[in-house]
Amino acid sequence: MGDGLLEMRDVSVTFSSRRGTVRAVDGVSLDVRAGEVLALVGESGCGKTTLIRAILGLEPLTDGSILVEGKPVNQRQRTLRDLRRRVQMVFQDPTGALNPRHSIYDAVAEGIRIHGVAGNEPDLVAGALSRAGLRPPENYMPRFPHEVSGGQRQRVLIAGAIALEPQLLLADEPVASLDASIRGEILALLRDLVDQHGLGIIAVTHDLGLAWNIADRIAVMYLGRIVEVGEAEEVLANPQHPYTKALLSVVPEMERLEQQILTGETPDPSRIPAGCRFHPRCPLVASGEAERLGVLGKCTGVDVELVQRGAGHWSACHAVP
Amino acid sequence: MSDVVKTQTTTFSPRSFRWQRRRAATVDFWSRFRGDRLALFGLAVLLTFIVMAIGAPWISPKEGLSAVDSIDNPTWATPRFDYPFGTDNLGRSVAAQFVWGSRVSLWVGLSATVLTIAIGSAVGVTAGFFGRWTDATLMRLTDWFLVIPFLPLAIVLASVLDRSLRNVVLVIAITSWPGTARLVRAQVLTVKQRLFVDRARALGASRFHVIRRHILPNVAPLILANVTLAVPISILTETTLAFLGLGDPKRPSWGKTLEEAFNAGAISRNAWWYYLPAGAGIVIVVLAFTLVGRAVEEILDPRLREGGL
Numbered sequence: 001m002g003d004g005l006l007e008m009r010d011v012s013v014t015f016s017s018r019r020g021t022v023r024a025v026d027g028v029s030l031d032v033r034a035g036e037v038l039a040l041v042g043e044s045g046c047g048k049t050t051l052i053r054a055i056l057g058l059e060p061l062t063d064g065s066i067l068v069e070g071k072p073v074n075q076r077q078r079t080l081r082d083l084r085r086r087v088q089m090v091f092q093d094p095t096g097a098l099n100p101r102h103s104i105y106d107a108v109a110e111g112i113r114i115h116g117v118a119g120n121e122p123d124l125v126a127g128a129l130s131r132a133g134l135r136p137p138e139n140y141m142p143r144f145p146h147e148v149s150g151g152q153r154q155r156v157l158i159a160g161a162i163a164l165e166p167q168l169l170l171a172d173e174p175v176a177s178l179d180a181s182i183r184g185e186i187l188a189l190l191r192d193l194v195d196q197h198g199l200g201i202i203a204v205t206h207d208l209g210l211a212w213n214i215a216d217r218i219a220v221m222y223l224g225r226i227v228e229v230g231e232a233e234e235v236l237a238n239p240q241h242p243y244t245k246a247l248l249s250v251v252p253e254m255e256r257l258e259q260q261i262l263t264g265e266t267p268d269p270s271r272i273p274a275g276c277r278f279h280p281r282c283p284l285v286a287s288g289e290a291e292r293l294g295v296l297g298k299c300t301g302v303d304v305e306l307v308q309r310g311a312g313h314w315s316a317c318h319a320v321p
Numbered sequence: 322m323s324d325v326v327k328t329q330t331t332t333f334s335p336r337s338f339r340w341q342r343r344r345a346a347t348v349d350f351w352s353r354f355r356g357d358r359l360a361l362f363g364l365a366v367l368l369t370f371i372v373m374a375i376g377a378p379w380i381s382p383k384e385g386l387s388a389v390d391s392i393d394n395p396t397w398a399t400p401r402f403d404y405p406f407g408t409d410n411l412g413r414s415v416a417a418q419f420v421w422g423s424r425v426s427l428w429v430g431l432s433a434t435v436l437t438i439a440i441g442s443a444v445g446v447t448a449g450f451f452g453r454w455t456d457a458t459l460m461r462l463t464d465w466f467l468v469i470p471f472l473p474l475a476i477v478l479a480s481v482l483d484r485s486l487r488n489v490v491l492v493i494a495i496t497s498w499p500g501t502a503r504l505v506r507a508q509v510l511t512v513k514q515r516l517f518v519d520r521a522r523a524l525g526a527s528r529f530h531v532i533r534r535h536i537l538p539n540v541a542p543l544i545l546a547n548v549t550l551a552v553p554i555s556i557l558t559e560t561t562l563a564f565l566g567l568g569d570p571k572r573p574s575w576g577k578t579l580e581e582a583f584n585a586g587a588i589s590r591n592a593w594w595y596y597l598p599a600g601a602g603i604v605i606v607v608l609a610f611t612l613v614g615r616a617v618e619e620i621l622d623p624r625l626r627e628g629g630l
Binding site: 056058077080081083084085088089091093096097098099101102103105106109110111114115120121122123125126127130137138141142157160164 | 329330331332333334335338342515516517519520521522523524525526527530534535538539
């Protein structure tokens, strides 16, 4: 953890509503080094987006701490402004994230203006746009978000983020809305930013196949907790947690695993189950495997911690020896 | 990490592009507006009245308003060639009062509206954007102004303050800003929830930047549309105050003409030429503003337009 670009310790984010408190992120510890891609995988509503929004200070922490290059993230205006130059985010919904009244030029130039980046503004914008695959940039600058396709809007967001030359890029489903052909180009761009320029990237995705493509490390999230984290190859080749196994089994490329369709919806984060929070949907519990191993009582009654299973490989499951 | 963004030069000029865009928007606005015949009629009427108000000194010499200068004129004269709208009980030309009165009505209507919108927008944007206790405080204040019966407050204010045109404007603005404030606040609340505001924050934008670049441009059309609809209300309010004798006693306004006609017994004398022009002037100007305002609102208010916010 020497060159820790990002360090998160016991991060919790809770929202209060009339129906009670919702623990969107519930005690997450995670590190990202410079020059690595961490894929944050999990199904909808598991707190992935909330977690990366918290890194940018867009959601105040209820508990725990986040350090970016050793400096804590807090809600003070000055630290936030400085932080938001070094950390950039690509939003999931490019249509909503672009002001319909601003041209693409203005959308990309916004960060450059806010931070007073040195250089000729039109040239910087043109460079960012062509890097993000919008070429020739002159064709796109005068247009408005509603005049280009969803995939192109996504790339406008990416251009706006990389124009600031951040050290950490938070990409929320960066390629979910893109065609397969453009998807490859964007993934190559992200990979290139990491390899050539030493960025750290957190790529949020619900698609383990994508994680397989670009990630150095994978963290699997379930109901506000990390349930498994490790080197990408290690997690993919040797998954420990039953949730990871279930996710992997439905990736088409993973032919060797028997398909395992999880039953039920993601539980409501305002009513987190006691014990292991995955137990109501756990195939090991459902098949009686947990009972055979004699851990059923722990599964339904005792909270699980991440336990080291190998070099840099951690998982949180009572049923894994 | 110096050249994440590869060096590239471009011939794109943001400034000339912005100009082009503004011009295109103006052309677009006009072509929509032109399609509305009633609005065009309203605009023509308004322009006529504005020309009359500006050109009052040339159309009708100011001496015509003075009772001393009119001492030799016939009183209660019916309309005829030298007195198009007849004369009043003091022999003054009603036409001169009509022409000069349009000045006050239009001026008060416009300036009171500008002030109303300025106060209302400032309060609305501040309350909506900052939320929490700022919002709670400002909105309680707004509610307070909103529930005070308008006319009694206006009368009290007008009688406490000096009776000058400036104070009439002030009285109208003080009593009518809460409506605008609530409207603007509601719109700010919806714009604030949009994801592009989050993106601007994630880019490191200050609150001021977010308000100026994202909130205001998305609220401005609503404010502008509100302006054209607030003018007629201001004009009617000025008339009401003047009719109750709370206007500026030294300046002729349509409301004051009505008051004087009433006090001089024009109605029982059946001297219709005395009160009819002022009354008709108010109705026509208010109608014209409403016609124009309705069209402008239809074009600018995103809520009335498909594909907008």
